[in-house]
Amino acid sequence: MDLQQQIRDMASGAKDASCILANTTTEKKNKALRIMAERLAAAQAYLTTENQKDLDAATRNGLSPVMIERLTLSEKTVEQICAGMLEIAALADPVGEVVRMWKRPNGLLVGRMRIPLGVIAVIYESRPNVTADAAALCLKSGNAVVLRGGSEAIFSNRAIAGVLSAACEDAGLPPSCIQLVSSTDRSAVLEMLQMEDLIDLVIPRGGEGLIRFVVAHSKIPVIKHYKGVCHIFIDSDADPAMATRICINAKTQRPGVCNAMETLLIHHEAAKAFLPELARALMDNGVEIRGCEETVRLVPQAVSAREEDWGTEYLDLILSVKVVKDIDDAMDHIRRYGSSHTESIITSSYRRAQRFLREVHSSAVLVNASTRFSDGYEFGLGAEIGISTSKLHAFGPMGLEELTTTKFIVYGDGQIRQ
Amino acid sequence: MDLQQQIRDMASGAKDASCILANTTTEKKNKALRIMAERLAAAQAYLTTENQKDLDAATRNGLSPVMIERLTLSEKTVEQICAGMLEIAALADPVGEVVRMWKRPNGLLVGRMRIPLGVIAVIYESRPNVTADAAALCLKSGNAVVLRGGSEAIFSNRAIAGVLSAACEDAGLPPSCIQLVSSTDRSAVLEMLQMEDLIDLVIPRGGEGLIRFVVAHSKIPVIKHYKGVCHIFIDSDADPAMATRICINAKTQRPGVCNAMETLLIHHEAAKAFLPELARALMDNGVEIRGCEETVRLVPQAVSAREEDWGTEYLDLILSVKVVKDIDDAMDHIRRYGSSHTESIITSSYRRAQRFLREVHSSAVLVNASTRFSDGYEFGLGAEIGISTSKLHAFGPMGLEELTTTKFIVYGDGQIRQ
Numbered sequence: 001m002d003l004q005q006q007i008r009d010m011a012s013g014a015k016d017a018s019c020i021l022a023n024t025t026t027e028k029k030n031k032a033l034r035i036m037a038e039r040l041a042a043a044q045a046y047l048t049t050e051n052q053k054d055l056d057a058a059t060r061n062g063l064s065p066v067m068i069e070r071l072t073l074s075e076k077t078v079e080q081i082c083a084g085m086l087e088i089a090a091l092a093d094p095v096g097e098v099v100r101m102w103k104r105p106n107g108l109l110v111g112r113m114r115i116p117l118g119v120i121a122v123i124y125e126s127r128p129n130v131t132a133d134a135a136a137l138c139l140k141s142g143n144a145v146v147l148r149g150g151s152e153a154i155f156s157n158r159a160i161a162g163v164l165s166a167a168c169e170d171a172g173l174p175p176s177c178i179q180l181v182s183s184t185d186r187s188a189v190l191e192m193l194q195m196e197d198l199i200d201l202v203i204p205r206g207g208e209g210l211i212r213f214v215v216a217h218s219k220i221p222v223i224k225h226y227k228g229v230c231h232i233f234i235d236s237d238a239d240p241a242m243a244t245r246i247c248i249n250a251k252t253q254r255p256g257v258c259n260a261m262e263t264l265l266i267h268h269e270a271a272k273a274f275l276p277e278l279a280r281a282l283m284d285n286g287v288e289i290r291g292c293e294e295t296v297r298l299v300p301q302a303v304s305a306r307e308e309d310w311g312t313e314y315l316d317l318i319l320s321v322k323v324v325k326d327i328d329d330a331m332d333h334i335r336r337y338g339s340s341h342t343e344s345i346i347t348s349s350y351r352r353a354q355r356f357l358r359e360v361h362s363s364a365v366l367v368n369a370s371t372r373f374s375d376g377y378e379f380g381l382g383a384e385i386g387i388s389t390s391k392l393h394a395f396g397p398m399g400l401e402e403l404t405t406t407k408f409i410v411y412g413d414g415q416i417r418q
Numbered sequence: 419m420d421l422q423q424q425i426r427d428m429a430s431g432a433k434d435a436s437c438i439l440a441n442t443t444t445e446k447k448n449k450a451l452r453i454m455a456e457r458l459a460a461a462q463a464y465l466t467t468e469n470q471k472d473l474d475a476a477t478r479n480g481l482s483p484v485m486i487e488r489l490t491l492s493e494k495t496v497e498q499i500c501a502g503m504l505e506i507a508a509l510a511d512p513v514g515e516v517v518r519m520w521k522r523p524n525g526l527l528v529g530r531m532r533i534p535l536g537v538i539a540v541i542y543e544s545r546p547n548v549t550a551d552a553a554a555l556c557l558k559s560g561n562a563v564v565l566r567g568g569s570e571a572i573f574s575n576r577a578i579a580g581v582l583s584a585a586c587e588d589a590g591l592p593p594s595c596i597q598l599v600s601s602t603d604r605s606a607v608l609e610m611l612q613m614e615d616l617i618d619l620v621i622p623r624g625g626e627g628l629i630r631f632v633v634a635h636s637k638i639p640v641i642k643h644y645k646g647v648c649h650i651f652i653d654s655d656a657d658p659a660m661a662t663r664i665c666i667n668a669k670t671q672r673p674g675v676c677n678a679m680e681t682l683l684i685h686h687e688a689a690k691a692f693l694p695e696l697a698r699a700l701m702d703n704g705v706e707i708r709g710c711e712e713t714v715r716l717v718p719q720a721v722s723a724r725e726e727d728w729g730t731e732y733l734d735l736i737l738s739v740k741v742v743k744d745i746d747d748a749m750d751h752i753r754r755y756g757s758s759h760t761e762s763i764i765t766s767s768y769r770r771a772q773r774f775l776r777e778v779h780s781s782a783v784l785v786n787a788s789t790r791f792s793d794g795y796e797f798g799l800g801a802e803i804g805i806s807t808s809k810l811h812a813f814g815p816m817g818l819e820e821l822t823t824t825k826f827i828v829y830g831d832g833q834i835r836q
Binding site for chain 1: 437440441514520522526528531533535536614618619633634637639657660663664667668671753762771775776777779780781782783784785786787788790791792796797798808809810811812813814815823824825826827828829830831832833834835
């Protein structure tokens, strides 16, 4: 059977499953999630064996230690995956919620009810835990999922998806609620991206290259973020201790993630008052500083930033630092070089805090807090399927609600239109 | 200057304008809308002259009377446009609204604040009033708009857009808040659809051909509906008088619009009880009936429906009628032939009313009311920029809120991530 037909059959099976799943009770979906967690935990030995095949290939292919670590499905990783599923089972079901209801002058009661999107394709790289996490979130929100992981994790992904799909069946749901594209050929992705009649949403997760490839070829709506060039702006009257604590957290707590700070903007008065001490504290934590002219003057150990530094997501212990005139200068810089991901202001000024919150149009805007909080769990969404830096449908961290839409429902009593 | 550069400059100007508009006060936007309405009213003579050029061309090109009627910018049409703008000025401003706010265990206050989408492209056909309506809705919701109307209305559209853009300037806003692509070449549309870096959303309004063209070529998210094949299902215990009144309204009150009923599904018991009388009432109102075998048996004047009738949007006084076994049979038919637009059930059964509302996943689902209510104004959204039958971002009639998105805002007190 050719690849196109194979993918089409899979997507078509997902569509059928999504019709059933959309009207499945919360109780039954939660039961499925619990069975999924049990089966994964019981399949530990099998998962380890399959994962070892990927790890052997990774070693043969000379993957970096970081990549190998991401790929590893340790006993602890499996435990975390199972715990995550039980947590998702415990979350409120968004489907069927009536988010608002109002009465029209003619007596009609009009409301908006949450329903699933339908079929979601998740296209990702390396981490096999995404297979399980995405499957669980899609199932809870009533969506069928077609998963397409990277070739480097193919044995692990097949093992996980196989266990989960069988668990669905045991819970009385179609096994095609959760399917994995087993071809690792990139043309399989291309085929998926054409099926706008069967797939409702594509979520790519991985490097910028993968995401740009998906966006360039998809006929289906895509929710994505390319990168996170997150800024912190230290205002003139910021508390130096708070500013230092937040900057060290935002830059060094986990530098390889998209909500880490990449550029520090500092008001010239604050720079004069404590940039040398702040830079010292950052450097003591292993951070390399690439600064504007004024920064280099105040911090001689800093290297000069080049123009391209301002738009770079380092994902590493490197920080661009720029001394700015005022909040307007800071917001101009963010508008010019930012990625619409996350920005924070450190200030004591009520007015400037409110201005920053209102006028910066990134997906998350914070006052006096670390950019590292920009995350579905930290924001209290209960889960995270990804982050969107494009504004359509969802903007910022996406939880279960963002995997639904609302339809209008109307209770009438014989009304006709005049 | 070549077309591509010309469109790019226009979109780029719109992007700059959108940054200003996004942070413009409600008062200033409302003032601009009032000035726009005044100027349009004052330009009546100029608009009539320009409109006449389009009407002359339409006559020369042998356009149908219906098309010519759509194209005509009578004094009354202009009055309605101006009244519409004042109504939009009177609506609540969605921008800046905090739709929810909650507290996290670490004390962070997390909320979602509405912000504009940015730059919206509206691509439409024939009716010049869309130029004014779309411009007003985009302005109120803080978005810059790039308009591209059909060649048949080009003189009228240029005149309206010119007046509105100048009115913006007089209100202290950039004239590039409202721009019209003056080229009527289809390649101008193709160029626009590539500019994903500058345009945030495309809304096509018009025939299915135009919409399919836009979807096939757009790199930018598109919100659209292809057609409305709306169903009414008359349940076994429906009140015959109510069912008849609603069916006549849904089919005949304005047959040429997307929320008119196109297919009637009727429970076999109700069919036996009153389909002949119902059909007679419809035929008395000029409706041609294309029925299933059972319908033709009960209503000898009906012609036999062909398979393609079930998926057809007649936009005319023609109705497909099918006798069904029960609610499941009706919902199966809707799933198979429907267009996800609007469906209504006429019933006395509490349980089946609730089932229909829950299980039919069209953008609007009604109980005991005419499908003709599926409309932004009738639902109480205060306005309508279009209707979406795809689920991403908006599903169903779209008002001002649907021209916005939400960003996360966070009030902290020095919190860092553990």
